[in-house]
Amino acid sequence: xxLDRTIRRKRKKGIKVLGTVIIFIVITIVFVxxxxxxxxxxxxxxxxKVQIFDPVPKIFFKPTMNNYxxxxxxxxxGEVGAGRAGAATSFIAAMGRSILMTTSVTLLxxxxxxxxxxxxxxxxxxxxxxxxxxxxxxxxxxxxxxLVPISLLFTNxxxxxxxxxxxxxxxxxxxxxxxxxxxxxxxxxxFSFEEAAMCxxxxxxxxxxxxxxxxxxxxxxxxxxxxxxxxxxxxLFAIVIGTRKWVFMPPTIFTMSYGAEGIIWGVxxxxxxxxxxxxxVFVYLVRKNLLxxxxxxxxxx
Amino acid sequence: xxxxxxxxxxNLTKKFGKTVAVKNADLEIEKGEFVVFLGPxxxxxxxxxxxxxxxxxxxxxxxxxxxxxxxxxxxxxxxxGFVFQHxxxxxxxxxxxxxxxxxxxxxxxxxxxxxxxxxxxELLRIDKILQVKPSHLSGGDLQSVALARALVIKPKVFLLDxxxxxxxxxxxxxxxxMIKRIHMEIGSTTIxxxxxxxxxxxxxxxxxxxxxxxxxxxxxxENIYHNPINMFVANFIGSPGMNFVDCALxxxxxxxxxxxxxxxxxxxxxxxxxxxxxxxxNLVMGVRPEDLDLNMKKNEYxxxxxxxIVEELGPENIINLRSGDHTLKVLTDPHIVPKSGETVWVVxxxxxxxxxxxxxxxxxx
Amino acid sequence: MGETTKRKKTRRxxxxxxxxxxxxxxxxxxxxxxxxxxxIWSAYLSFTDYRAVQGRFRLFPGLVKEKPGVKQIKPNAxxxxxxxxxLRDEYIWKHYRTTGKFVIFSVLVQSIIGxxxxxxxxxxxxxxxxxxxxxxxxxxxxPVVVGMFWRYMLEPNWGVIDYALNTFFGLPRIEWLAHxxxxxxGIIIADTWMWSPFMFLFCLAGVSAIPKYLYEAAEVNKASxxxxxxxxxxxxxxxxxxxxxxxxxxxxxxxFDIGWGMTQGGPGFSSQTVSMLLYRDAFLSSKTGVSCAxxxxxxxxxxxxxxxxxxxxxxxRAR
Numbered sequence: 006x007x008l009d010r011t012i013r014r015k016r017k018k019g020i021k022v023l024g025t026v027i028i029f030i031v032i033t034i035v036f037v038x039x040x041x042x043x044x045x046x047x048x049x050x051x052x053x054k055v056q057i058f059d060p061v062p063k064i065f066f067k068p069t070m071n072n073y074x075x076x077x078x079x080x081x082x083g084e085v086g087a088g089r090a091g092a093a094t095s096f097i098a099a100m101g102r103s104i105l106m107t108t109s110v111t112l113l114x115x116x117x118x119x120x121x122x123x124x125x126x127x128x129x130x131x132x133x134x135x136x137x138x139x140x141x142x143x144x145x146x147x148x149x150x151x152l153v154p155i156s157l158l159f160t161n162x163x164x165x166x167x168x169x170x171x172x173x174x175x176x177x178x179x180x181x182x183x184x185x186x187x188x189x190x191x192x193x194x195x196f197s198f199e200e201a202a203m204c205x206x207x208x209x210x211x212x213x214x215x216x217x218x219x220x221x222x223x224x225x226x227x228x229x230x231x232x233x234x235x236x237x238x239x240x241l242f243a244i245v246i247g248t249r250k251w252v253f254m255p256p257t258i259f260t261m262s263y264g265a266e267g268i269i270w271g272v273x274x275x276x277x278x279x280x281x282x283x284x285x286v287f288v289y290l291v292r293k294n295l296l297x298x299x300x301x302x303x304x305x306x
Numbered sequence: 307x308x309x310x311x312x313x314x315x316x317n318l319t320k321k322f323g324k325t326v327a328v329k330n331a332d333l334e335i336e337k338g339e340f341v342v343f344l345g346p347x348x349x350x351x352x353x354x355x356x357x358x359x360x361x362x363x364x365x366x367x368x369x370x371x372x373x374x375x376x377x378x379x380x381x382x383x384x385x386x387g388f389v390f391q392h393x394x395x396x397x398x399x400x401x402x403x404x405x406x407x408x409x410x411x412x413x414x415x416x417x418x419x420x421x422x423x424x425x426x427x428e429l430l431r432i433d434k435i436l437q438v439k440p441s442h443l444s445g446g447d448l449q450s451v452a453l454a455r456a457l458v459i460k461p462k463v464f465l466l467d468x469x470x471x472x473x474x475x476x477x478x479x480x481x482x483x484m485i486k487r488i489h490m491e492i493g494s495t496t497i498x499x500x501x502x503x504x505x506x507x508x509x510x511x512x513x514x515x516x517x518x519x520x521x522x523x524x525x526x527x528e529n530i531y532h533n534p535i536n537m538f539v540a541n542f543i544g545s546p547g548m549n550f551v552d553c554a555l556x557x558x559x560x561x562x563x564x565x566x567x568x569x570x571x572x573x574x575x576x577x578x579x580x581x582x583x584x585x586x587x588n589l590v591m592g593v594r595p596e597d598l599d600l601n602m603k604k605n606e607y608x609x610x611x612x613x614x615i616v617e618e619l620g621p622e623n624i625i626n627l628r629s630g631d632h633t634l635k636v637l638t639d640p641h642i643v644p645k646s647g648e649t650v651w652v653v654x655x656x657x658x659x660x661x662x663x664x665x666x667x668x669x670x671x
Numbered sequence: 672m673g674e675t676t677k678r679k680k681t682r683r684x685x686x687x688x689x690x691x692x693x694x695x696x697x698x699x700x701x702x703x704x705x706x707x708x709x710x711i712w713s714a715y716l717s718f719t720d721y722r723a724v725q726g727r728f729r730l731f732p733g734l735v736k737e738k739p740g741v742k743q744i745k746p747n748a749x750x751x752x753x754x755x756x757x758l759r760d761e762y763i764w765k766h767y768r769t770t771g772k773f774v775i776f777s778v779l780v781q782s783i784i785g786x787x788x789x790x791x792x793x794x795x796x797x798x799x800x801x802x803x804x805x806x807x808x809x810x811x812x813x814p815v816v817v818g819m820f821w822r823y824m825l826e827p828n829w830g831v832i833d834y835a836l837n838t839f840f841g842l843p844r845i846e847w848l849a850h851x852x853x854x855x856x857g858i859i860i861a862d863t864w865m866w867s868p869f870m871f872l873f874c875l876a877g878v879s880a881i882p883k884y885l886y887e888a889a890e891v892n893k894a895s896x897x898x899x900x901x902x903x904x905x906x907x908x909x910x911x912x913x914x915x916x917x918x919x920x921x922x923x924x925x926x927f928d929i930g931w932g933m934t935q936g937g938p939g940f941s942s943q944t945v946s947m948l949l950y951r952d953a954f955l956s957s958k959t960g961v962s963c964a965x966x967x968x969x970x971x972x973x974x975x976x977x978x979x980x981x982x983x984x985x986x987x988r989a990r
Contacts, residue, residue: 124695273816361891
C-alpha cells in the first residue's frame, strides 16, 4: 500500500498534462472519423470520373462543377442514370416533391399527434394504456410488413402514387413518435394551468391553444425534427408506392446514379450533398432543442 | 523537533479564478481534538475542509496530516473520512453496500468487511436497516449511514461538512450529541464545519472562526465568547448578539456614547487601558445582552434608554430598548417586565465591557 | 388527471367530451385504415396463393368503382400452405441468421463505441457543443445514400478506406463487398458510422446525469479507476444505455435501406436481411400470398421480442 501511495503521488503531477493531451488527440480523431465521410462526399462531388477512380485518392485536385450541372440537368455529355422505368424525372423535380411531402407530413403529424397526445395525457378513458401500446407498437413493425398489404390496398383504392396516399401513410408512421414525445411534454405541464385558464373563462380548447401549447414548444420542435428527417430520408415506401409520378429524392438518387457501367459516383455525391444541406441547416437552427428532445422524449417514454 | 499536531495548515491559500476563498490560513489541530470551523456562507470553511480532504488543490501553502505533507497526495490515499453536507450516498446501493464501499474499494476480505460494517452499524444503531436503499431511508438514518461510511475505515481524521443542515430542527440536538459521542468513543481527530454558532459552542473543543477566507480566532468556546478578538467574532457568536455602541473617551473616566450624546462612567482600569493605547476616539463598545442590568433610577455608570418591546421567553426576557435610531437588547430574569415607553437606565457590567477599535481589536478584558 | 365531470358547455365552445373525440379521432381513423385494415387483409391473403401480377381483386366488391379493363380475379384458398412453406424454407432461415448476425454485431459495436465516446466527452472542453452537434450529422442522412457512398469508400481499388489502411498501416486491400464473408461487415461498418452517435447521445445523457459529488464521495472513499467506473459510473448510466440498445436492436432488425444501397443483399444473398428478402419476394417477384405469410411470421416474432423489451423498459423506469 505504501508503495502505491508514493507512485500515485509522483504520478499525480505529471499525468494530468499528458492525460489532457491524449484526450485532445482522441477527440480530434473521433471528430474526423465521423465528419470525414461527409467531407469526402463533398470532395468527390467535385471530381471528374477519372479523378474518382484514381487508386490514390486525392484531396487536392482540379475541381469541376460537372456533377452539379448534371444535377440541374445542364451537363454537357454528363452521364446520368435512366431513372425509374417509364418515369421522366429530374433531380430538381424530385427535390421539390420531397420538400413538399416533408413539410406536409411534418405539419400533419404534428397536428394529429399533438391532438391525440393531449387527449391521452389529460383524459381518463377505458383502454387508454392499450391504445398507447398499439400506437407505440407501430414503430416496432418492420415497415415491409405493413407495406405489402398497404401497397395492394392503395392500388385498389387508387391511392397508389398519389400525394394523399403518401401523406396518409407517412403521417401514420410518424404518429407513434409524435404522440409519444408530445404526451411526455404534456404530462409535464400541470393541469392547474388549464384550470386557471378555465376559471378565467377560457374554454377547454382555448386553454389548450393559448396556454398549454406554447409551453410545449420544445416538444413540437423535437417532433418536427424527427418527423421531418424520417420523411426526408425515406426510401422503401417511396420506391414501392411512388411508381411514376411521385418519385422522391432518395429513390431518384438511387436510380439515377446507376449508369451503364455501374454507379456514377460523382453524380451520387453531388446530389446527396445537396440533399443533406437542408437537413444540416435545419438541425443547426434547432440544435439546442435537439439533444433535449431525443433523450428527454425517450426517457420519459 | 517532534511536532504533536495531527493536522497542520501552513499559509494555505485557495483561489477560484479571481476569488480568494481561503487566505493564508495557519492552523494546528491536536490529535483527538474536536474542532469546529465556524462562519457565515462563503467564509471559506468548507473550502478549507475540502483542501484537507484533497478535494481541492491549494494554490499556496502546505497541509500536513500526521506530520506527512499531503499536498501531492491524492484524496484516496489520505487517511480521512468525509461526510458531505447532503450525504452523497450512492443511490443505487443499499446501506450496507454504501458503508462497505471503501473497504471493497481497498479489496478487503469479504468476512472482514462484514465484521467492520456490523461494528460501525451497531455503533450508529442502523444495523437493522442495512438492506435498505437511500431513497427509502429517513433523514436521520441517511446521516447515520453517511457517518458509518466515513468511519468504517477508521480514519485518522474525521471531516464533516455541515452534517446537520439537512435535518429537521428537532433531530439536530440529538444528532450533534451523537456525533460528539462517537468522536469520543473512537478517539478520532474531528473537524466539523457549520454556520450555526450555537452548535459550535455546544460541542467544540476549539472553534475556528472564519470570515472572507481568513481565520479570525481559533480558541476555546469560552475564550471566543468572552474575549472575542474582533467585532466580527463578537457579533457572530452569541444569541442574541452582542450590542455595539460607538463611543469615545472623554476626560478621565467618561465615555461619550454615540447615543445622542449620552455619557457613561467607566471604571479606572478601562480608562487607563484605553489611554495607554493612545487611541481615545473612534471606538466601539461591546456588551452582551446578559451583561447589562436595568435600573429604574438614574445611574452614572449607566445611560438612559426607552423601552420598546419586552419578549418574555420563559426562562428569561429580552428587553428591546431604543434611543433615537439606535437599539439595544438586554437579557434579564423573567420577573423584570418594564412597561413599553418607560425610560430605564442601562448599566453594563464593567468587567464585561469590550472596547474595539472601530473595526478591529479588543482592548480590555 | 384532466377530466372534468361537469359537462360544462359554454356559449361558443365545445364540451370536454367533444374535444376528446375530435382530437383523438383522426389518429384512430388513421390507425384503423392504415394499420388494422391492411393487417386483416394481409392475413386473408396469407391463406391464398394470390400473386399481384395476376390481377386485382376487391375485398369488398361494389364498394369502390371498378376500373374497366382491369382484370378481376378471385384468389384461391390454400390453407396453411404458405406458412408451412415459409417455416420450412432453409433459405429464409439463412436470412434470419444473417439478420441476427447483423443485429448482434452492430448493436454491440455501436454500444461500446457509444459508451467510450460518452466517457470521453464527459468533460468540458472548447467546442464541445459544436463537435457534439456535428457528430449527430451521420444520423441525419438518408440511409440509402449512406449505403451507396460507403460502397464507394470501401472499394478496394479506388476507395479511400482501403487506401488509408494500405498506406498508413500496411494492411492489404480488402475487397469488402466482393466476398460473401465480408459483405455483411461492410454494411456493419456503414451502419456503425451512422448510428453509433445515437448510442453516444444516450450514454452521454446517462453519464452527464451523474452528479459530481458522487464521484467526490467515491474518491474520498478510496475508489479510483476501474472500481469507480464499474461501481459508480456504469451502474448509474446503464438504464439509459439499455434503452438505447433496445431501440437500436429493434431498428437494426428492420435493416433495409443501408443494405440495399450498399449491396442489395449481395454477393449472392450473403448480406441480405429478412426485410430485403421480403421486399424481393413481394414486389420484385410478386409472390404476394406467400409474402403475406412471411410478413406475418416476422410480425409475430417482432411482437414477441418487443413484449420482452417493453417489460425490460418498464422495469428500468421503475428504478
